[in-house]
Amino acid sequence: MVSHFKFYARTSCICLAFLFFTTQGVEGSFYQDKARGWFWYEDPEVEMGDDVQEVTQTQKDQNEKSVQTEVTTAPNYGEQLQKYKKTLEDKKAKALMSPTYSHVKDYMTAQKDMSDRASLFSEQWQRVVITTPALNPEVKNPTSHYISHVKKDEDRMARQAALARMAKTYGLFLFVSNNCSYCKAFAPVVKTFAEAHGFEVIVISLQGSVDADIESLFPSIWKNNGMAETFGIQSAPALMAYSAKDDDLIPITYGATSLDTLETNVMALMQPQEKDDGGENYA
Incomplete structure (x- = not known):
């Protein structure tokens, strides 16, 4: 009985000692890295096996194929338009060559579809023009009657200023011949033009x-x-x-012409010379 008691006592001491040292190891680990806190948790490192890597690569390949499919399946509107036009022409040819009820109706239906598309395109075009000043010609060249005269007046004043500036550099040579009816008719036009803008003739x-x-x-x-x-x-x-300063000769007109045409010719032919000299563009 005594021997059994000693055996159990000895065994209990050994177990207590083992527990003590184990606890010390855990506590030491905490105190050595106490900044982590009581609730620090680290995910275990997971090693990707061959099966996982194969699945990942397969998914990557599928994504790349999906992107390529989206690129290749983008609509080719040019080809669609050509096919649409060809279909319409075929229906028209069939209706003309074989004008049965169904053929004519088929072509009329296709033609109405084209007309509807054209109307929608025209409406969208007008919306874009109205809402986009850069694409609206009315901004710089108004066509409304009560506004267009303002633009015309501005253009006329700019043209007169440009011609007056040209007259400071250029003179006019009027070539005539004796007993020339066209010369007699054209001379007063040149006179009016020269006096209006200050040209010497x-x-x-x-x-x-x-x-x-x-x-x-x-x-x-x-x-x-x-x-x-x-x-x-x-x-x-x-x-x-002719400009004596630049020794430059510019033909304005061969033959008689009106005053408006004369002004237009002078602006068109002499304006580039002025722009090359660094002048402003008044066209």
Whole structure:
């Protein structure tokens, strides 16, 4: 009985000692890393097996295929339009060549669909123009009657300013010939234009004397001393703009023309010269 008691006592002491050292190890771990706190939890590292890696790679391949499918399945509107037009033409040809009730009705239905699409396109176009100033020509060139005259007045004033500035650099050579009815009719137009914008005009007679009607309009009349040949003038009337400063000759018109056309020609032909010189564009 005593021996059994000693055996149990010894065994109990050994167990208590083992528990003591085990507890010390746990407590030591906490005190060594107490910043983690009581509730620190770390996920265990999971090693991906071959099966998991294969699934991941398969998913990646499927995603790439999905993206490629979206790109390749994007609608090709150009091809759709060509097919639509061809279908309409085929229905039209069938209705013309075989005008049965069903063929004509089929073509009329297709034509109505095209008309509806065109109407919708036109409506959307108008909405875009109204809501997008950069695409609205009415912003810079109004067509309303009560507004368009304002634009015309602005253009006229800008044109007059540009022509007056040109007159400071350029003079006009009017080539005429004797007994030329067109020269007599054109001379007053040139006179009006020159006085309106300040151009100096020199009349050059291709042959002989100048008609009295023309001579009464322009005091400066020169005889042809080879200038007509130099400038390539072969018939009259002809009007040239010349700048002694730049030694620049610009043909304005060959033959008689109206005052409006004369102004338009001068602006169109002389404006680029002004822009090259760094002037403003008044066109």
